[in-house]
Amino acid sequence: MEIKSENLSNGRLICLDGKLDTTTSNAFSDVLLKGMDEEPMNVIIDMAALKYISSSGLRVLLAGLKKIKAQNKIMVLAALQPHVMEVMDIAGFSPLFTISPSREDALALLQKKANG
């Protein structure tokens, strides 16, 4: 599991590569939640290379969503693979999140929000 985080001009981009299981979700939690504490900004989570997610990964996403809403910022999930999308659907999570088909769409969405 590889987690990369970089700050762009209008938000933070987190790229997930591998499997978000019970073991690896802790590292993701550190990156996502600590980053939000340090500097509140919009977040895009690029899931194009994420091939697996369990309830532990969903728990981190939900905690992140709650935190970012309290900060009046936006979190966008981008480029979900079909298996990951299916797990989100079965959990009843899909309606809670902003989901974009690609990283480019997610960036455009943040740009649109920034322009008001």
Added chain:
Amino acid sequence: MPALDVELKNDLCEITRLLNLVEQFAKDTGLPDDALNAVMLSLDEAVTNTINYGFPGGGIHCIRLTLRREPDSITSIIEDDGIPFNPLEAPEADLTSPIEDRPIGGLGIHFIRNYMDELYYRREDGKNIFTLVKKIS
């Protein structure tokens, strides 16, 4: 009939190893991708639950996992000597509350019910034996 037999410790770090073993077994036995995802998710959730709640007295315990690949199904058997727990009796997850009070607990068994075709539980010789069957279409 190809089979895999592994012993896991009651340590959450074992989950990544578990998933890698299942993935390799799937590759070796030509398991379709959908079934692999279903089995990985169900075993991740079930074993995580056992590690988190099965051993309130602490100590090192062994969780035994057996996978059997049959032509039209894959069967997983999880055996542990934790406190008696029948996952089939777990309550349904809350999937509709607003996010502020959405409880995350219960999602694991919800996934298992959704992704598996047959589930069996029995308590035998002080052990929980949980059997999960995924049909392969």
